[in-house]
Amino acid sequence: MTTNLQLKHVANAEARVVAHNIVNPDNLKTMDYSAVPYAVFTSPQVGTVGATEQELIRAGVPYRVVTQRYGDVAYGWAAEDTTSFAKLLADQTGERLLGAHIVGNHASILVQLLVQGMRLGSTILQMARGQLWIHPALSEVVENALLGLLEQGADDVIHPATNTDSETVGHHIPDTSAVREQP
Numbered sequence: 001m002t003t004n005l006q007l008k009h010v011a012n013a014e015a016r017v018v019a020h021n022i023v024n025p026d027n028l029k030t031m032d033y034s035a036v037p038y039a040v041f042t043s044p045q046v047g048t049v050g051a052t053e054q055e056l057i058r059a060g061v062p063y064r065v066v067t068q069r070y071g072d073v074a075y076g077w078a079a080e081d082t083t084s085f086a087k088l089l090a091d092q093t094g095e096r097l098l099g100a101h102i103v104g105n106h107a108s109i110l111v112q113l114l115v116q117g118m119r120l121g122s123t124i125l126q127m128a129r130g131q132l133w134i135h136p137a138l139s140e141v142v143e144n145a146l147l148g149l150l151e152q153g154a155d156d157v158i159h160p161a162t163n164t165d166s167e168t169v170g171h172h173i174p175d176t177s178a179v180r181e182q183p
């Protein structure tokens with residue numbers, strides 16, 4: 001563990017990088033700390049990845065935000081879920097996801113769909129429409145949230161007052177330039 005990200009899956013990934021570098025000193029890898037997810041296994045569950053809205057505001061990053069309630073997709077409606085939700089944050093163009101925060105049943109599983117898209121460099125359009133979403137699965141919460149971001153326009157972009165405190169948000173915003181850890 002070499003950062004303040006005290007998570008088992010981070011430690012495992014770091015260990016794989018260290019093991020690789022010991023065996024391959026002429027082909028060193030670095031650890032990719034972009035889009036590190038985590039979950040809180042409470043009731044309701046919390047699954048999260050990337051920047052929070054507060055972090056974007058503090059850093060002065062313009063963003064789009066959408067909140068998708070579980071109850072507005074078929075599975076959540078059938079479960080009579082009136083409290084769970086997914087909140088997604090995108091860059092101002094609606095191209096890249098900056099953060100995702102889900103509170104409700106299976107949040108840790110649902111957020112993984114977005115981690116995959118972020119880590120593989122997918123755009124929001126690719127995540128939303130580059131695949132078919134099973135109906136009436138709970139994953140439609142994620143699909144609808146992504147579509148909600150795409151439906152927004154320039155008028156929906158939130159422009160926080162500029163703040164130079166970019167350190168706060170630095171390691172949470174996906175850095176696609178980082179060297180990817182290879183499986």
Ligand SMILES: Cc1cc2nc3c(=O)[nH]c(=O)nc-3n(C[C@H](O)[C@H](O)[C@H](O)COP(=O)(O)OP(=O)(O)OC[C@H]3O[C@@H](n4cnc5c(N)ncnc54)[C@H](O)[C@@H]3O)c2cc1C
Pocket residue numbers: 001002005006007008009010011
């Ligand atoms: C109660 C608890 C619950 C947690 N739950 C979760 C969770 O649900 N999800 C999650 O992602 N993370 C969880 N974590 C965090 C996660 O366990 C740690 O982030 C992760 O194990 C860190 O891995 P590590 O390899 O860096 O350190 P460690 O797993 O602590 O391993 C360090 C090893 O080094 C050994 N060691 C220390 N000093 C020496 C020495 N001088 N010589 C030789 N060996 C030494 C130790 O004995 C230990 O085996 C939890 C942590 C705790 C304490």
